[in-house]
Amino acid sequence: MSDLERNEKELSFGRRLARLGAAWRRQVDRDLHEYGLTEATWRPVLYLGLLPPPVRQTDLVRALEIEAPSVARLLDVLERRDLVFRSPDSEDKRSKLVSLTEKGERTARQVRHAVEAVSNRLLQGISTPELQACYSVFERIEANLCQRASAPAGEQA
Amino acid sequence: MSDLERNEKELSFGRRLARLGAAWRRQVDRDLHEYGLTEATWRPVLYLGLLPPPVRQTDLVRALEIEAPSVARLLDVLERRDLVFRSPDSEDKRSKLVSLTEKGERTARQVRHAVEAVSNRLLQGISTPELQACYSVFERIEANLCQRASAPAGEQA
DNA sequence: CGCAAATGGTTTGCATGCTTAATAACTGTA
DNA sequence: TACAGTTATTAAGCATGCAAACCATTTGCG
Structure with missing residues (x-):
């Protein structure tokens, strides 16, 4: 039945996802390296340019989907590089507002x-329906992610 | 034209790939945590159980698609945990053969x-043609990855 | 009001990836 | 044989993610 036949592909699907995702990111990194942005530092800058101000660090945590300590450290680096600055939030003394400097705006x-x-380059030659087919599969996988492993599911379904 | 309409989705495709890949891996990690395997240490064990012996470290480097120093460090950890052991390669005094211990076999x-x-759980409810559609797109993206950025491609095509 | 719980941020320590550089051994060519 | 270049492994240091622990502040409830 299909299960055995599909096993090889199934086994590699997660691997494939991770590899492609990493390769994709590496492409962006490579293109941004000449601007002095290394690794993940460009993501906070990008999102700071997209989110409607005021942006608190927590907003960045949610947007970047990384944990608060990681954001804090990245912002330390970016602040030292004069790409962003933190200011107190008059609404809530615990939080800080993060903004792009002028240099940061340009970088963004x-x-x-x-x-x-x-x-554009990587999706070249791929039609919209094909992309949507992928999204459809992704969404189904995400849905399956949420069902806690309690239901071992299609063990031989 | 399609470009503007697709922009939002295109922008997020790489992001989506990375996120899904990470989530997938986290699922496996979670299930293996109870076996004492943390993070990435299970991958060398898995591949050692799949590759035809003898397996040199270089073979693992190619299989795991991570760099040689990373493999070396992971093997140090696994060796300390008595899951693998290294032995000299009589064919080539530079290289070392890596094998699973009996405990390692069980873990694998x-x-x-x-x-x-x-x-099985994450791909539940997804048909083979749908999977193959994804693979087809992945392969096209991988092909596009290889074309060096020299051709900026569909900048406004 | 007053205290417990939640929330925003930081610090610390660890895991894992990479790059660069060193060392040892092999290979090919003159 | 000898020497240059390649290959296998390791070492050192950096970048980035996480989780746990901590402080300050805010919020919610008796």
Whole structure:
């Protein structure tokens, strides 16, 4: 039955996802390296350019989907590089508002260009229906992720 | 035109890939945590159970698609845990052969089960043609990855 | 009001990836 | 044989993610 036949592909699907995702990111990184942005530092800058202000660190945590300590450290680096600055939030003394400096604004535009260029290049020749088919599968997988493993599911379904 | 309409989705495709890949891996990690395997340490064990011996470290580097220093460090950990051992290669005094201990063999089977269970669960309800549509897109993206960025491609095509 | 719980941020320590550089051994060519 | 280049492994240091523990502040409830 299909299960055995599909096993090889199934086994590699998660692997494939991770590999492609990493390769994709590496492309962006490569393009942004010349702007002095290393690894993940461009993501906070990108999102700071997209989110409606005021942006608290927690907003970045949610947008970047990384944990608060990681965001804090990235912002330390970016602040030292004069790309962002933190200011107190008059509404809530616990929180800090994060903004792009002028240099940061410029960088954010470059990041956006680079990200779009990579996306255009990598998705070249792929039709919208094909993309949507992928999204459909992704959504189903995400749905399956939420069902706690308590239901071992299609063990031989 | 399609470009603007697709922009939102295109922008997020790489993001989506990375996120799904990470989530997938986290599922496996969670299931293997109870076996004392943390993070990425289960992958060398899995592949050692799959590759035809003898397995040199270089073979693992190629299979795991991570760099040689990373493999070396992981093997240090696994060796300390008595899951693998290194022995000299009589064919080539530079290289070392890596093997699973008996405990490692047992662990490899558990890892394989966990990986398959997660795969079955996450791909539940997704048909083979849908999977193949995804693979087709992945392959096209991989092909586009290889074309060096020299051709900026669909900048406004 | 006053205290417990939740929330925002930081610090610390660990896991895992990479790159660069060193060392040892092999290979090919003159 | 000898020497240059390649290959296998390791070592050292950096980047980035996480979780746990901590402080300050805010919120909610008696």
